[in-house]
Amino acid sequence: MSLQGKSFKLSNGNTIPAIGYGVGTKWFKFGQNQIDDKVVEAVQLAIETGAPHIDGAEIYNTNKEIGQALAKSGVKREDIFITDKYFAGDGSYKARSEEVNPYEALKADLKQFNIDYVDLYLIHAPFIKKETHGFDLVEAWQYLEKLVDDGFAKNIGVSNFTKEDLEVILNSKPKYKPAVNQIEYNAYLQNQTPGIVEFSKSNDILVSAYSPLGPLLKGKPGPIDEYVEKLASKYGKTESQILLRSVLQNGILPITTSSKKERIQASLEIFDFELTQDEVNEINKLGKQKTLRQYWTNEYSKYD
Numbered sequence: 001m002s003l004q005g006k007s008f009k010l011s012n013g014n015t016i017p018a019i020g021y022g023v024g025t026k027w028f029k030f031g032q033n034q035i036d037d038k039v040v041e042a043v044q045l046a047i048e049t050g051a052p053h054i055d056g057a058e059i060y061n062t063n064k065e066i067g068q069a070l071a072k073s074g075v076k077r078e079d080i081f082i083t084d085k086y087f088a089g090d091g092s093y094k095a096r097s098e099e100v101n102p103y104e105a106l107k108a109d110l111k112q113f114n115i116d117y118v119d120l121y122l123i124h125a126p127f128i129k130k131e132t133h134g135f136d137l138v139e140a141w142q143y144l145e146k147l148v149d150d151g152f153a154k155n156i157g158v159s160n161f162t163k164e165d166l167e168v169i170l171n172s173k174p175k176y177k178p179a180v181n182q183i184e185y186n187a188y189l190q191n192q193t194p195g196i197v198e199f200s201k202s203n204d205i206l207v208s209a210y211s212p213l214g215p216l217l218k219g220k221p222g223p224i225d226e227y228v229e230k231l232a233s234k235y236g237k238t239e240s241q242i243l244l245r246s247v248l249q250n251g252i253l254p255i256t257t258s259s260k261k262e263r264i265q266a267s268l269e270i271f272d273f274e275l276t277q278d279e280v281n282e283i284n285k286l287g288k289q290k291t292l293r294q295y296w297t298n299e300y301s302k303y304d
């Protein structure tokens with residue numbers, strides 16, 4: 001779980017590149033099945049710029065584009081870490097994966113990617129019930145365990161899980177524990193749900209942060225602005241690099257994205273400087289003065 005150079009070590013001993021390039025959010029194309037060349041170009045640009053870790057999901061409908069970009073880049077499969085997610089649906093328990101279960105869903109996704117395995121497979125959200133899905137959360141997890149045993153996923157984890165959701169899996173005596181919990185995280189949302197970061201860490205579950213640049217993009221003006229600007233000029237880095245680095249130094253893996261080469265490059269250049277512990281603490285302290293939540297608001301805004 002600790003940061004070692006440009007990777008985190010997971011509880012199972014495997015490593016994961018410590019910065020991810022997301023192919024959701026601005027690239028999301030649900031319900032539109034033609035290949036989007038812009039997405040292929042963006043992911044190819046990211047891979048060729050050196051992005052080591054691509055974050056996809058069934059619901060983004062961009063897995064074909066990721067596969068094409070990987071093939072075009074000429075980078076070897078084993079040199080790129082690919083994450084995918086099972087679409088569990090949202091808190092309405094209505095929308096859900098087109099496939100019958102997570103095992104079949106990943107096998108269908110692998111065809112889209114045109115690869116044999118993913119490096120990390122996540123349950124996108126915890127909203128799974130026997131009545132709506134035909135299996136419960138523990139059984140969903142067991143499908144993921146079988147994917148590991150059959151060689152289709154190297155690591156398995158969850159996303160948007162609360163402490164209680166994690167407890168359901170941990171208390172079921174799983175064969176494999178979740179390696180990762182991917183949640184919304186930045187200085188203005190230091191716990192997507194109560195106590196989740198500390199609980200995940202204390203159970204050796206690596207926290208991964210989506211929307212790490214929220215304060216820069218959606219949070220201005222805000223209480224960390226001036227301090228982050230000051231750190232950017234002290235270290236000769238951009239504000240976005242300061243935000244990504246502070247996420248890393250909180251022991252959390254940031255997943256960001258960009259259509260622009262210089263920003264992709266900048267997101268990879270966050271391993272050659274270090275904020276002091278006081279500086280990280282100050283960002284965290286100032287950040288607590290504001291809340292910014294962009295995703296899963298129907299489910300989790302009640303905590304704001």
Ligand SMILES: NC(=O)C1=CN([C@@H]2O[C@H](COP(=O)(O)OP(=O)(O)OC[C@H]3O[C@@H](n4cnc5c(N)ncnc54)[C@H](OP(=O)(O)O)[C@@H]3O)[C@@H](O)[C@H]2O)C=CC1
Pocket residue numbers: 021022023024025026055056124159160182183209210211212213214216217238240255256257258259260263295
């Ligand atoms: N598990 C889940 O439920 C969720 C997972 N995710 C995953 O996380 C990924 C990242 O999420 P996202 O919210 O987009 O992450 P970020 O907070 O990193 O925001 C990325 C956005 O910031 C812009 N940007 C990047 N660098 C800069 C910069 N230096 N200055 C100004 N703007 C900048 C990009 O646009 P530009 O092209 O203009 O640079 C892009 O639109 C998603 O693609 C997805 O893979 C996201 C949401 C939910």
Ligand SMILES: O=C1Nc2ccccc2C1=O
Pocket residue numbers: 023024025028057295296
């Ligand atoms: O990338 C994403 N965009 C989203 C919007 C709503 C819910 C989940 C997501 C993602 O994972």
